[in-house]
Amino acid sequence: KGNIEFNNVTFGYENHSHVLKDINLKVRAGETLALVGPSGAGKSTLCSLIPRFYEIDEGEVTIDNIDIRAMKQQSLRNQIGIVQQDVFLFNGTIRENIAYGRLGATEEEIWEAARAAHLEAMIQALPDGLDTFIGERGLKLSGGQRQRLSIARIFLKNPPILILDEATSALDTETETMIQQALEKLAHNRTTLIIAHRLATIRHADRIVVVTEEGIAEQGRHEELIAAGG
Numbered sequence: 001k002g003n004i005e006f007n008n009v010t011f012g013y014e015n016h017s018h019v020l021k022d023i024n025l026k027v028r029a030g031e032t033l034a035l036v037g038p039s040g041a042g043k044s045t046l047c048s049l050i051p052r053f054y055e056i057d058e059g060e061v062t063i064d065n066i067d068i069r070a071m072k073q074q075s076l077r078n079q080i081g082i083v084q085q086d087v088f089l090f091n092g093t094i095r096e097n098i099a100y101g102r103l104g105a106t107e108e109e110i111w112e113a114a115r116a117a118h119l120e121a122m123i124q125a126l127p128d129g130l131d132t133f134i135g136e137r138g139l140k141l142s143g144g145q146r147q148r149l150s151i152a153r154i155f156l157k158n159p160p161i162l163i164l165d166e167a168t169s170a171l172d173t174e175t176e177t178m179i180q181q182a183l184e185k186l187a188h189n190r191t192t193l194i195i196a197h198r199l200a201t202i203r204h205a206d207r208i209v210v211v212t213e214e215g216i217a218e219q220g221r222h223e224e225l226i227a228a229g230g
């Protein structure tokens with residue numbers, strides 16, 4: 001579970017020329033794939049097409065050989081965890097935000113997810129703990145805390161596919177290290193993991209795919225790219 005295929009995929013945002021042209025890419029179940037490349041090349045766009053945030057113009061995207069257009073939105077969402085720069089949080093408690101999509105989660109499961117995402121200490125320091133309100137009239141979280149909260153949500157949901165799109169985010173080193181450690185735990189669990197990020201932080205990728213405006217330019221292991229001076 002968790003095989004992804006792009007077959008001859010072409011996509012452009014409304015009123016814009018094509019960002020991705022005739023892309024072919026296979027990601028095997030359980031594989032960790034790194035997407036690297038210059039800013040604006042289309043890494044985030046490619047990530048967004050998997051949960052079908054946008055409709056492609058040509059070709060198909062499949063998960064376990066099923067065209068994602070043939071899947072119910074809920075079943076697609078259940079299979080994919082995605083962490084993007086603009087993390088989706090709602091006005092509610094920390095508990096509600098972590099348990100989003102997993103209504104039956106126990107107290108213990110929620111703490112376990114918070115711990116895995118390095119949020120335990122922060123939550124314990126709050127007078128209302130997990131019941132602290134966040135959002136408009138509640139506690140304001142930093143960008144890194146928001147990302148970790150969305151990672152906690154994904155731990156709880158435990159989807160077969162995880163996409164981390166940090167292509168454009170600017171996090172401090174400490175936060176980035178924490179997120180990296182949380183992801184390593186997730187990757188260890190089985191997940192098909194796609195990371196869009198700067199080359200320097202990707203240490204455990206099985207495969208590197210370089211995205212440029214011309215398309216997918218190079219594939220190889222990290223060491224091969226370093227050896228080639230990339």
Ligand code: ADP
Nearest residue numbers: 013016019038039040041042043044045046167
């Ligand atoms: P990367 O993740 O590699 O930095 P993106 O996928 O964010 O690249 O962007 C690829 C191209 O698509 C860029 O030219 C960018 O300006 C454009 N783009 C990204 N998001 C949108 C959007 N929502 N609407 C229109 N154009 C967009």
Ligand code: ADP
Nearest residue numbers: 048051052053054073077082084086087088089
């Ligand atoms: P629901 O799960 O109730 O359908 P939404 O459709 O509002 O809720 O969003 C579910 C998730 O998908 C959220 O994480 C949201 O940020 C994300 N999402 C939806 N559309 C987009 C988009 N165009 N770009 C990025 N993320 C999106």
